[in-house]
Amino acid sequence: MSLRWRLLMAAAAALPAAAPAWAQDTPTDVVIVLETQPDQLDPCQASKSQVGKVIKQNVIETLTEIDPESGQVNPRLATEWSQVDDLTWRFKLRDDVTFHDGTPFNAEAVKYSIERTMDESIDCEIRVKYFGGLTLEVTPAGEHEIEVKTSEPTPILPTLMGTVVAMSTATPMGEITREPIGTGPYRLEEWTPGQQIVLTRVDDYWGDQPEVTKATYIWRSESTVRAAMVAAGEADIAPNIAVQDATNPEMDFSFLNSETSRLRIDAEIPPLDDRRVRLALNYATDRDGMKGTIFSDKVIPSTQHVVPGINGHNPDLTPYAYDPEKAMELLAEAKADGVPVDAEIILVGRHNLYPNSQESLQALEAMYEAVGFNITLKMTEAAEWYDLLFKPYAEDRAPNLFQEQHDNNNGDAVFTIFVKYHSEGGQSTFADAEVDDLIDRGGQASGEERTKLYQEAFKRIHEEIVPDVSLFHMVGFTRVNPRLEFTPSIATNSELQLSEIGFNNS
Amino acid sequence: MHEPKPLLEIDRLSVDFPAPDGLFSAVRDVSITIAPSEALAIIGESGSGKSVTANAVMGLLDAPPARVHGDVRFEGRSLFSMPDRQRRDLWGRRIAMVFQDPLTHLNPVYPVGWQVTEVCRIHGMARTEADRRAMELLDRVGIPDVRRRMGDFPHEFSGGQRQRVMIAMAMALSPDLLIADEPTTALDVTVQAQILDLLRDLRTESGMALMMITHDLGVAADIAERVVVMRRGEIVEEGALDRVFAAPVHPYTRQLLTDRSEEYRSARPGVAPAVLELDRVGVHYGTFEAVRDVTVTLRKGEILGIVGESGSGKSSLASAILKLRRPSSGNIRFHGRDIYALGREEETGFHRGVQAIFQDPFSSLNPRMTVLKVISEPWLLHRDVLPRDRWRGRAAELLDMVGLTESDLDKYPAEFSGGQRQRIAIARALALEPEVIVCDEAVSALDMTVQAQVITLLADLRTRLGLSYVFIAHDLTLIRKFADHVLVMKAGDVVEQGVAEEVFSRPSALYTRQLIASSPVPDPRRQAERRTARRRTLVHASTAP
């Protein structure tokens, strides 16, 4: 150690004024430290949170924009829209926009953008995630108006357009680009793979000019390091740090990150096919005990797998209270009826699914064992976890509880409810005709009707079926350098709009 | 006898080393003086303290752990109390040293030329001057083609040449005193003779004093004017060369001299049945031909001596006999059967009938085995020889036979001296009651007195058990004393063979004559005559094709 010390001393002596050299100085530049480097910056991958945080609404913009708090659809590049018939929609576009490469933003460009996004030869996440099974036919209806025809009725097309981004026609078709050219307030200045991405402000942005002139994105995998960097003045925003690193109320802001955590119960395998056993699990879960300890005290015990603000969320449901006695009673009842409640139940967890995920699972394991379950914790790595997440499930599997976290930030419950709860959904663990019917009808409906049907479905799922142990609407923590004025929101998980950043003049 | 002004005075020198049980006293109260130009030999066996004394003079003992008392003075100045810098100034310039094993004492990663110039450079000579001097010196000590070989590395030279390089290094600054610690021990006899001649000539030229450390009385007789005999750290006898050799006072000196005296044995007539027959045996290592066309017969109760210098192929021949290396040509028959074409049972019979004793007493016993395990290993391999419950008893008998006791059975080899280890190896060789024992330099690494004891034991066992030996050695005196039939080898060829006495008294081959002439005898007067004679032979030899 002495050697190291001497070395450091020497270094410190040699660089007396060095400290500012690596701290950020220029007043309107910001440095943002992410968890991982985005693999790509292709506009059509903007729905990936690691890509979206850099380019979405900064470099490239969407046609519509969804208010994360209310789920409401707002104009962005499209100014207004109307439904022509069941399958056809019309979108009016802004006429004062040009791409960073000088090409005009018009109907042709949007057509090109949508076609490129839907191109099956590149694996655009926007297509796979939001347009599975759906095809779009785009026809320009004037210089700044388009008509979109869908292959099947899609009442939420304006919401979906909140995911579709506009890119210059110079963007190559059929191959992934590393140089996104959009219409946003910033252009991609430099991308040194592995090291940094630099965005600079454009002069002729169509909207209000943001304050930040230059944004540098870097990445460090350790939350401690990210937090330390902001504390040391080397970075200005660390969008996501662990709860235990969020120790400074001056800098650290919590925000609902639109993620919801749960344990999926495999309701097809005894003893978990018995509703009482599933209820017992819920009653044995001490959500309040975990809140404020393992998890932040800002998390909200959840009742359903979508966050409030998503169309279809049912605000009238209440979480199951912590009641171990009741859990034991239910178990005893089930046991009396011959349900094999002593069977070993596998609790499948995944590494670092969310901060402190391992600890929360160990806590849950202890809680369930306390009421008489026989739980074995099994940690998996991403690939194995995915394998278990999706159907088809193994025939001879053991009864299992499956740790999950789901992020729906696109305003509508449809992105969640079908895949998780419909008997044909890729990740559902039960089949209930009534739930299926509600989900199917909800998908076709729009407006109030849609909301109501989904809410009914969530109610039945939560109270009658009990296919999961719903845990929390999760919060994230963002550390922000006090010189900035920035409040993270529920959207911070998937995008980080530089235009929302201001500076404190102190 | 003593010069009035001594060059070097060793004054009541004692050296102790810490040992597990207190202090081990390596040198006790030794006082020696050397006059300018005098040649002194310190004679002693291993553990006599002769090398420790030499190293103490040069300050080469590590200060702890060695504890040195007394004083050493050079021209009246104490070497022990003078400042390090002054002492370093003397080393190499006024006092130089030559060591026993030139290969390890030369730095393997530097060219020899560099190593010779280093002495000069250390003592302030300019580079070009030092280079010139080194070349001159190497040429003087007899390195051929000096200009080219200056840049060669120690491993590229033969043993004798390396020692010549060492000597050149020592002579570089014409020192007043040369300390030579067993400088010829690792060398072949013919080379030893050349090195001794070189040392003598250099001394004559420069008038330097010589302190020669040796275990070999012949070497002392060859070069010294005065001798000091040491034993177990103390001086037992000191005096002029002729006086000590002619009329030794101390019993130990007398014993040393008798052990080396020459005894001729009468050869046995070759009437006994043949045990081992070698027929035109050749051994190759890759393309290198180590042994060529050896044909010889070993009869029951006979001792076949094989003599030769390093590289003569004698050990390769032993390997072939022991089935350690298959001959590339010819065949070897044990009781008439080719040993490389034996059936399973005959194979067992061969391994019981032929045993071996190797040179190095340190590596010939597995250090992790007790003596009992070592001796009983043959019975483990040949399970029908002796039931396990009798192993201990029989092993004790064997130990008794070789002069050790039953209580030694549970000790490890490290607890024995070299001679004792060789006895254990002999006991192991006897365990299967063999007919032939191949002794590959079996006594070469031992001290003279120990050597004599082991030889006596071997001779005794032959008489008692009717054993035959293949006795391989580089030491002519030994072979001469011990063998019935002798084979002289050189570079893979048998240059001469016959009844031992005849070969030695009337050698027919030139090489045999050279060997005999080079081997020093512990008699100053005869050695002086032989030297003169040898020089003539050598001159003759070097002009011969």
Place this chain on the structure above:
Amino acid sequence: MNRFVLKHGTQSLFALLCLLVLVFFLARLTGDPTDLYLPMDASIEQRAEFAASHGFDDPVVVQFGRYLAGVMRFDFGDSLFQGRPAIDAVLAAFPVTLKLAGVTMALSLVLAIVIGSLAAWRPRSIFDRVASMLTIASASAPDFWVAIVAILVFAVSLGWLPTSGMGSPAHWIMPVGVLMFRPLGLLTQVVRAAMIGALAAPYVKTARAKGAGKSRIIFVHGLRNAMLTVITVAGDQAATLINGAVVVETVFGWPGIGNLMIQAIQQRDFAVLQACILMTAFAIFFMNVLIDIAYSRLDPRVRTS
């Protein structure tokens, strides 16, 4: 020297091929990247379609054949996740690791030689004991832990150094310092042992008898011989340095090959993983050749035999 490289080359080529087969098949046993690449809500059909379009549904042997054919044409495949040739990603990352490892190794060697030699001059002295203890201790701490503690102490609390990243020389101090721990500890021990051995060698006696002084004995006679052992161990250490580099690069956010490899393994980005392996294996081979050359330069006995 050419024949020597050629011999090593063919041997290493064989080893490389084995390694490639091993990793290729092992990596595919860990599952295909479809699930990791596609969003969670992708349908079963979309997954099947994705796997088919990237050939993940072919038998592994067929995939391997295709890959080998590509390698023959110096086409190492495209990174699934980065959408660019895998070799580009590797070539961008490799110099970073090379610099990091190079500086670390050079510094550890120099320090190890100085500390180890001084410790060997007087074994069991106070200096020797303290130096041994510290260097062994430094090799006994989990490196990621040391790295994070170092950031908290030197960057956050004291503010002397930047937390992480590359750039100014100051950015190098902590990564190199942390990465140095293991090799420095080991090399110091090796230098010390080798020097003790070399200083006990008979030729050192000869040098002393020539009147050579302490520094001449240590650095001219001892060190040159001790280096033979040291560079062999240093070579092995340099090869294993990449283990530490994985951790250090991860913590300090250096875009090196260790970081890239971890990411490739986690994402099942096979093309990148394979390219990384080829690159490191080649680098290790190249380093072994260098060491052999250095060895033969240092030891004339190797040169002539």
Place this chain on the structure above:
Amino acid sequence: MRNSSLLALLRSDRVAFVAAIWLMLVVGIALVGPEVVGKAATGLDLRARNAPPFDFSRGWVHWLGSDALGRGILARIFLAARTTLGIAVASVLLSMVIGGTLGIIAGLSRGSLGKVIMRGTDVIMSFPSLLMALIVLYVLGGAPANLVVVLAITRLPVYVRTARAEVLEIRERAFINAARVMGAGQVHLALRHIAPLVLPTLFIIGSLDFAYVMLAESALSFLGMGVQPPSITWGLMVAEGRSYLNSAWWLSFWPGLFIMLTALSANLLASWFRIAGDPTLRAAQGNTGHA
């Protein structure tokens, strides 16, 4: 008889003696620790979450603080000792036995078998061991048994190479020839003569590796592919606790200290044993000996 003298030698070297005592202590903890702490190591107590160390009002298992689930750190360390040492010892033994055997075979074989073995080790050596371990663990999963196998494989080359080098030297010694002259076969030579001589060297490497394996195991945990909860090792404790370094340093400090001290002790003992086991080195070290 030899052991007692070794023990005396050990006592004369204070540092090595302390190292040995620490190792014995740790082994003792591994043997009985988990039973001693019992439920205290696994029970949940969220009120004691991240309780700081040196609060002696709580039970002794909390003296070094409590972890994020309120379990005493000391209790966790005791529980983890068995897995940690178990993995380290098992993988070292496994690689020592397999590597040693392969090395001896390679050393004795003059044919292609030896070459195959050496090429095999080349393959393992030409790839960073940590990454090799990661890939294999992704296939097999992070069960302690798998970890043992993986770590053993990555360390094999060291043993193979060392054993082979030793054999090449030993097989030239005279007692091997003496045994062959008696008719000893390869198996006899390998078991009776060579293995006992190679073993001490392998043992020294083993104790160095013991430290290495513990550190590698913790690095794997850091990268997320080591032992998985609910199994626990010191390495995993450090890896999990690292995210609390800012707020609760004791979570990763104590297990880190245990790893460091244990690794240090193993290293110290190994270097001591290298000297004690080799009389020539012992002399060079200046303990005893003659010039």
